[in-house]
Amino acid sequence: MELKEKLIASFMAFENLVDIDLPVHDVRSEAIKQFESQGFPSKRDEAWKYTSLNSILKHDYSVFPKRENHIDYNEIKKYFIHDIDTYKIVFIDGKYSSHLSETTHDGIDVCLMSSALTKPKYRLIIENYFNKVATKDSLSSLNTAFSQEGAYIHIPKNKLVAKPIQIVHFSTGNEAALLMQPRNLIVVDENSHVQIIERHQSLTDNPVLTNSVTEIFANKRAIVDYYKIQNDNENASLIDSTFVNQKQESFASVHTFSFGGKLTRNNLNFYQNGERIDSTMKGITIIGNKQHVDHNTLVHHIEPNCESHQDYKGIYGDSSTGVFNGKVLVDKEAQKTNAFQANNNILLSDKASINTKPQLEIFADDVKCSHGCTIGQLDETAMFYMRSRGIPEKEAKALLMFAFSNNVMSSVKIPEIKQRITKIIANKLGVHIGFDL
Amino acid sequence: MTKYTEDDLREELKTKEYEYGFYTDMESDTFPIGLDEDVVRAISLKKEEPQWMTDWRLEAFRAWKDMLEPEWANVNYVKPDFQAISYYSAPNTKPKYDSLDEVDPELLETFKKLGISLDEQKALAGVAMDVVIDSVSVATTFKKTLNEKGIIFCSISEAIKEHPELVKKYIGTVVPQKDNFYAALNSAVFSDGSFCYIPKGVRCPMELSTYFRINQANTGQFERTLVIADEGSYVSYLEGCTAPSRDENQLHAAVVELIAMDDAEIKYSTVQNWFPGNAEGKGGVYNFVTKRGLCEKNAKISWTQVETGSAITWKYPSCILKGDNSVGEFYSIAVTNNHQQADTGTKMIHLGKNTKSTIISKGISAGRSQNSYRGLVQVSSRADNARNFSQCDSLLMGNDCGAHTFPYIEVKNKSAIIEHEATTSKIGEDQIFYCNQRGIDTEKAIALIVNGFSKEVLNKLPMEFAVEAQKLLEISLEGSVG
Numbered sequence A: 001m002e003l004k005e006k007l008i009a010s011f012m013a014f015e016n017l018v019d020i021d022l023p024v025h026d027v028r029s030e031a032i033k034q035f036e037s038q039g040f041p042s043k044r045d046e047a048w049k050y051t052s053l054n055s056i057l058k059h060d061y062s063v064f065p066k067r068e069n070h071i072d073y074n075e076i077k078k079y080f081i082h083d084i085d086t087y088k089i090v091f092i093d094g095k096y097s098s099h100l101s102e103t104t105h106d107g108i109d110v111c112l113m114s115s116a117l118t119k120p121k122y123r124l125i126i127e128n129y130f131n132k133v134a135t136k137d138s139l140s141s142l143n144t145a146f147s148q149e150g151a152y153i154h155i156p157k158n159k160l161v162a163k164p165i166q167i168v169h170f171s172t173g174n175e176a177a178l179l180m181q182p183r184n185l186i187v188v189d190e191n192s193h194v195q196i197i198e199r200h201q202s203l204t205d206n207p208v209l210t211n212s213v214t215e216i217f218a219n220k221r222a223i224v225d226y227y228k229i230q231n232d233n234e235n236a237s238l239i240d241s242t243f244v245n246q247k248q249e250s251f252a253s254v255h256t257f258s259f260g261g262k263l264t265r266n267n268l269n270f271y272q273n274g275e276r277i278d279s280t281m282k283g284i285t286i287i288g289n290k291q292h293v294d295h296n297t298l299v300h301h302i303e304p305n306c307e308s309h310q311d312y313k314g315i316y317g318d319s320s321t322g323v324f325n326g327k328v329l330v331d332k333e334a335q336k337t338n339a340f341q342a343n344n345n346i347l348l349s350d351k352a353s354i355n356t357k358p359q360l361e362i363f364a365d366d367v368k369c370s371h372g373c374t375i376g377q378l379d380e381t382a383m384f385y386m387r388s389r390g391i392p393e394k395e396a397k398a399l400l401m402f403a404f405s406n407n408v409m410s411s412v413k414i415p416e417i418k419q420r421i422t423k424i425i426a427n428k429l430g431v432h433i434g435f436d437l
Numbered sequence B: 001m002t003k004y005t006e007d008d009l010r011e012e013l014k015t016k017e018y019e020y021g022f023y024t025d026m027e028s029d030t031f032p033i034g035l036d037e038d039v040v041r042a043i044s045l046k047k048e049e050p051q052w053m054t055d056w057r058l059e060a061f062r063a064w065k066d067m068l069e070p071e072w073a074n075v076n077y078v079k080p081d082f083q084a085i086s087y088y089s090a091p092n093t094k095p096k097y098d099s100l101d102e103v104d105p106e107l108l109e110t111f112k113k114l115g116i117s118l119d120e121q122k123a124l125a126g127v128a129m130d131v132v133i134d135s136v137s138v139a140t141t142f143k144k145t146l147n148e149k150g151i152i153f154c155s156i157s158e159a160i161k162e163h164p165e166l167v168k169k170y171i172g173t174v175v176p177q178k179d180n181f182y183a184a185l186n187s188a189v190f191s192d193g194s195f196c197y198i199p200k201g202v203r204c205p206m207e208l209s210t211y212f213r214i215n216q217a218n219t220g221q222f223e224r225t226l227v228i229a230d231e232g233s234y235v236s237y238l239e240g241c242t243a244p245s246r247d248e249n250q251l252h253a254a255v256v257e258l259i260a261m262d263d264a265e266i267k268y269s270t271v272q273n274w275f276p277g278n279a280e281g282k283g284g285v286y287n288f289v290t291k292r293g294l295c296e297k298n299a300k301i302s303w304t305q306v307e308t309g310s311a312i313t314w315k316y317p318s319c320i321l322k323g324d325n326s327v328g329e330f331y332s333i334a335v336t337n338n339h340q341q342a343d344t345g346t347k348m349i350h351l352g353k354n355t356k357s358t359i360i361s362k363g364i365s366a367g368r369s370q371n372s373y374r375g376l377v378q379v380s381s382r383a384d385n386a387r388n389f390s391q392c393d394s395l396l397m398g399n400d401c402g403a404h405t406f407p408y409i410e411v412k413n414k415s416a417i418i419e420h421e422a423t424t425s426k427i428g429e430d431q432i433f434y435c436n437q438r439g440i441d442t443e444k445a446i447a448l449i450v451n452g453f454s455k456e457v458l459n460k461l462p463m464e465f466a467v468e469a470q471k472l473l474e475i476s477l478e479g480s481v482g
Helices: A003-017 A023-038 A073-079 A113-118 A120-129 A138-145 A380-387 A393-409 A415-429 B006-015 B037-046 B051-065 B105-114 B118-124 B143-149 B156-162 B164-170 B181-189 B429-437 B442-458 B463-476
Strands: A087-092 A109-112 A151-155 A165-171 A178-180 A183-188 A193-202 A208-218 A223-230 A236-246 A251-258 A263-272 A278-287 A292-301 A307-316 A321-330 A338-347 A353-362 A368-376 B028-030 B089-091 B128-133 B136-140 B152-155 B194-198 B208-212 B224-229 B234-242 B250-252 B255-260 B265-273 B285-295 B300-307 B312-315 B318-321 B327-336 B341-344 B347-350 B356-365 B370-379 B387-396 B402-411 B417-426
Touching: A003 A023, A003 A138, A023 A138, A073 A165, A073 A193, A087 A109, A109 A113, A113 A120, A113 A151, A113 A183, A120 A151, A120 A183, A138 A208, A138 A236, A151 A165, A151 A193, A165 A178, A165 A208, A183 A193, A183 A223, A193 A208, A193 A236, A208 A223, A208 A251, A223 A236, A223 A415, A236 A251, A251 A263, A251 A292, A263 A278, A278 A292, A278 A393, A278 A415, A292 A307, A307 A321, A307 A353, A307 A393, A321 A338, A321 A368, A338 A353, A338 A393, A353 A368, A353 B387, A353 B417, A368 B402, A380 A393, A393 A415, B037 B051, B037 B181, B051 B164, B051 B181, B152 B156, B156 B164, B156 B194, B156 B224, B164 B194, B164 B224, B181 B255, B181 B285, B194 B234, B224 B234, B224 B265, B255 B265, B255 B300, B265 B285, B285 B300, B285 B327, B300 B312, B300 B341, B300 B442, B318 B327, B318 B356, B327 B341, B327 B370, B327 B442, B347 B356, B356 B370, B356 B402, B356 B442, B370 B387, B370 B417, B387 B402, B387 B442, B402 B417, B429 B442
Parallel strands: A087 A165, A151 A183, A165 A193, A178 A208, A183 A208, A193 A223, A208 A236, A223 A251, A236 A263, A251 A278, A263 A292, A278 A307, A292 A321, A307 A338, A321 A353, A338 A368, B128 B208, B194 B224, B208 B234, B224 B255, B234 B265, B250 B285, B255 B285, B265 B300, B285 B312, B285 B318, B300 B327, B312 B341, B318 B347, B327 B356, B341 B370, B347 B370, B356 B387, B370 B402, B387 B417
Antiparallel strands: A109 A151, A353 B402, A368 B417, B028 B089, B128 B136, B152 B194
8 A cells, every 4th residue: 555545544543542532633633734735845846856755755654652661761872962860751662651751741842743623621721722833745744634742842931950851752663664654743932042952863674754843932022942963873754844934033943954864954944024134044954875855945034034045964974865845935015034044065975966946036026035055075285285284094084074064053052052063974984083163 | 335245236237127018010920829730731831841850850740749738847838839939931022031121110120129239230240140040041141151161051942942951851850849848839830940061171250140039929949950060160159039028928949950060060059048927937939948059979969058047948959979089068057937837958978089078057036937957968888998077056136036957977887087066156245345455336246246157158159159148148137147
């Protein structure tokens, strides 16, 4: 059976598991119809021109994990940012693991989507925010149809969340092939501040596909700082769709670090519904083998006096392929917009390829919009300079790559993440770097 | 000092009527409307073409029937009804003239209004003109000089008759019949166009030039141009167009093929000023053009275009850099005003080693127009040391227009160096203030800034054409160019 048919059939089984009298179930039923009519995207769709899902859709994924699995914390400690105190929302094969998690209801809500969807005390938030910013494209609709579990974070007015929140998904490989569809909702009210770290990790070589949707609402003057660490093993694929809705004077940033995974697709959409908003989206991609990473970004400038900054760096080795498809849309009313987009790529191998399409669509005249895009190699004169001073080739290359990605690293606000990313990059390049960036 | 603000300019732009909108009243030999295989055969027969050409057209027509009109471009328009167009029209005068005196005086008047009086051109510029009114070549000048060098410069229908071996060998090699919807249509029904062949090692002593002009109501114009520069030769080719004011949309689907063999260089410059429609966006020409050049070893093709006209422009002059060390260049200014929509850009396909390409695109949008740059830079895995530099700048005037950039970059070779940058801005108040402060009034200041903005491209136009380009820019942005 084709995956599409299987999923549509599974929806009926899914209806037996959830409370279908809730209003949210209407949203789900609507979404499955949407998915049924659209199907999976193909290369014929402009947005998927350079990314084919064929290779990851052929597996016979199980949609519902059969039982809860237990993992010992010591085995997976390394996948957490463990050197600082954090809230944790941990899922194993799509099921919540209370044993590994550390949630809270003390002034702020850091808990589960499944309880938020069913408990009356969250009803207002769910009604106002759930599925309000996610688009109706086929994969997001598929996620909406099966939306049940994920992280639910609500920060009320004037709260500074003392420690970062980690959202971690593990897959144990107990299923031959597993499809997970986490659904996250993050609402940050006026003047509040939150930092979130998200990670997906597969613990075996069994194929895993994650189709994740995250909705983020940054209300007035809220600050949301989001980090995505993608360093999964090479049988795991991730389709991540993140939608950020910003109100006036809010500040939202999303940093995406893509090092692992077989196929990674990041859909990142920012909607600026207010004045004087700042949006930042940055990413570092370092991949090799046959890996594929696709960054698809959109910043929609709707109101005046807003800014957006995009900076994506990619280093592609072996037979890897990279895609960057960035779009800046400036509405007629969005005067005095300042939008900047940069995409720099380095190809290390003749089999690697990069397809990039930085787009600007501008309808307002008093704006400053620019984009830059480069594809090149490591600077040979810089290499020569270092090697003539006794730095071995490998280390010299690594230094240049660190320097290349430093623009992105410099805006990371949690030092432990910086250290972790530096370590991951050093491991990837097989060098030891004796300093912190 | 009279205060001249951007608002005044905008007002002027809005009200500025198409100056060159006039209609020459001449009897024409026009086909009834509609398109089927018989019409294709009839066109071929009319042009006294050999059988292979008729077959070639029919093959294209059969392919076209099954093709769909492309919809990916960032333009909105009422699709032309291809069965409501007459596919052939020729001025009803004697086919050839020996001197200007024999030419229909009304026709000469038309040229005068356009500012291209033939005798003046002959005397002054040293430009050989292959003047096309509607679809048949009417006059060819300076043929003798060219003949001495062995250069063939004639209409394509003449070339089909007199140099069939060249046409047969090269036509459709760069833009195949089935390349795209409009190219297929053109291949089936092209009425005329220019043909140019520069023999080995010859440097063409003058700028070759053609004027296209749509003249007959409801007649699509399907030009076909083929330029072949043999090994080590050089040619600079100019193309310019103006069209009379008309209320119905006119379709223009041209195909231009350039072939630059080893060490050859072709410089192809266009000034396009088809009727853009009136201030309400009514009428205007649909310009769906396929232009492509093929570069062999060490060859160079340079496209320069100044696009000021057309209601809809759909045009991507491209270079296939097949040979090692070949060079492709694209310099463009696209000005849109009122309801004009332009989706234009280029494709640089790097296949050979050490190939280089440069793209400079300047878009100026005013009124309610939409101006898009759409480009592709592709580096194949064998194209070692490919180099590309692209720059797309947009200038917005007023708040009802849009500027869009859609660059596609596909690289499969690690030694490639690709740079792309784009900016969008308006004329800065600080810039105007700076000029005002130094005694330059606002009108001049705007002129200065727009001029400066497009200078990089204007500089690339051949001397003989620069005046014409200035004139055409004036029509679109009068008041801003001093």
